[in-house]
Amino acid sequence: MADIRLEGVGHSYDGGETWALKPMTWTWRSARAYALLGPSGCGKTTLLNIVSGLITPTTGRIWFDDREVTGVPTAGRNIAQVFQFPVLYEEMTVYDNLAFPLRNRKVPKREIDLRVREVSRLLGLDQVLRRRSRRLDPGRQQIVSLGRGLVRSQVAAVLLDEPLTVVDPALKWTLRSKLKEIHRDTGHTLIYVTHDQTEALTFADEVVVLNDGAIVQAGEPAELFLSPAHEFVGHFIGSPGMNVLPAEIVGDVVRVGREDVGAAPGGLPDGPVRIGVRPEFVRITGTRTSPGVAAKVTGIDRMGAYDLVHARVGEHDLIAKTEADSAYLPDAVEFLHFPADRTFLFRDEVRCGSLAPLNGRGQG
Numbered sequence: 400m401a402d403i404r405l406e407g408v409g410h411s412y413d414g415g416e417t418w419a420l421k422p423m424t425w426t427w428r429s430a431r432a433y434a435l436l437g438p439s440g441c442g443k444t445t446l447l448n449i450v451s452g453l454i455t456p457t458t459g460r461i462w463f464d465d466r467e468v469t470g471v472p473t474a475g476r477n478i479a480q481v482f483q484f485p486v487l488y489e490e491m492t493v494y495d496n497l498a499f500p501l502r503n504r505k506v507p508k509r510e511i512d513l514r515v516r517e518v519s520r521l522l523g524l525d526q527v528l529r530r531r532s533r534r535l536d537p538g539r540q541q542i543v544s545l546g547r548g549l550v551r552s553q554v555a556a557v558l559l560d561e562p563l564t565v566v567d568p569a570l571k572w573t574l575r576s577k578l579k580e581i582h583r584d585t586g587h588t589l590i591y592v593t594h595d596q597t598e599a600l601t602f603a604d605e606v607v608v609l610n611d612g613a614i615v616q617a618g619e620p621a622e623l624f625l626s627p628a629h630e631f632v633g634h635f636i637g638s639p640g641m642n643v644l645p646a647e648i649v650g651d652v653v654r655v656g657r658e659d660v661g662a663a664p665g666g667l668p669d670g671p672v673r674i675g676v677r678p679e680f681v682r683i684t685g686t687r688t689s690p691g692v693a694a695k696v697t698g699i700d701r702m703g704a705y706d707l708v709h710a711r712v713g714e715h716d717l718i719a720k721t722e723a724d725s726a727y728l729p730d731a732v733e734f735l736h737f738p739a740d741r742t743f744l745f746r747d748e749v750r751c752g753s754l755a756p757l758n759g760r761g762q763g
């Protein structure tokens with residue numbers, strides 16, 4: 400295990416015209432479980448392949464602890480990698496497939512047997528250990544691939560690129576918790592690539608959000624949800640994502656249209672900002688009980704456990720998540736209030752502050 404440090408690492412596939420990965424400095428800390436989360440094409444696989452050595456970055460240097468590995472090929476990096484689809488020796492048994500990475504490194508036979516049986520037990524493969532891999536369905540084959548990635552205890556990191564894509568949805572939950580268990584057990588550094596927020600949030604100690612070739616925020620799942628540092632994180636994490644509403648700082652207040660919705664934090668110059676507030680924290684009332692804006696209800700999704708109330712403020716649509724079977728009706732005019740501690744201000748998509756309470760006028 401090692402800290403994996405990227406120093407100004409960036410990659411362009413077209414000689415510098417565009418950057419699939421913009422130059423970044425970032426450290427993957429030893430023994431942590433990371434999810435690398437982002438939409439299709441944002442550069443996740445490129446970043447992972449740079450760590451594994453499949454791609455040499457156009458610029459920057461890579462260090463495993465104090466050893467520079469920038470020019471070192473995959474074989475010299477002591478990395479285990481699991482891809483989206485099974486990579487197995489189909490004629491070998493499941494046992495031999497799991498044992499292969501260890502035999503290859505001349506691990507003693509007894510230790511191989513212990514490790515193979517441990518991983519097999521955790522991944523539920525005991526019943527098929529003697530079966531040839533090609534006789535398994537693709538989902539089960541992928542679990543064997545996962546086992547091959549996890550079987551070595553001494554690796555710098557285990558890299559997993561959307562490893563559960565071909566696995567049955569019901570099994571995914573089980574496998575994610577197994578992965579957590581294996582991680583606790585081995586203390587591997589795991590980097591798990593996914594575009595699925597549920598997968599990322601349930602698996603990782605730390606989620607690294609990548610957008611358009613750049614890391615926009617990294618943190619624990621709750622931190623990304625409660626305190627998005629970038630509008631993209633607000634949209635991409637949460638379901639539905641964060642509401643965004645154009646507003647303006649005028650002196651010491653934040654205004655939406657003509658309404659004061661809160662106080663401006665100190666130090667921000669006057670001018671346009673965007674308010675970001677999650678549907679979970681927007682409060683709706685029939686009368687104005689604290690600083691807020693009038694909104695017209697445009698629709699209600701009754702989701703069973705909760706309602707999603709859609710409302711329009713001027714030209715902008717917002718969603719509030721309320722209790723189930725709420726009494727809101729389409730076309731009614733309600734008031735939306737934005738709690739000061741859960742409402743953020745953004746400029747150029749980056750968070751620049753939080754809404755502050757308007758003294759004496761209540762808030763949220």
Ligand SMILES: Nc1ncnc2c1ncn2[C@@H]1O[C@H](COP(=O)(O)OP(=O)(O)OP(=O)(O)O)[C@@H](O)[C@H]1O
Binds near residue numbers: 437439445
């Ligand atoms: N071999 C390649 N040659 C040229 N461009 C590439 C190559 N591989 C990736 N790209 C481009 O680089 C950008 C990042 O791709 P990458 O595969 O790293 O993203 P990703 O986040 O892993 O996407 P996905 O989730 O769809 O796999 C994309 O615009 C992609 O089209």
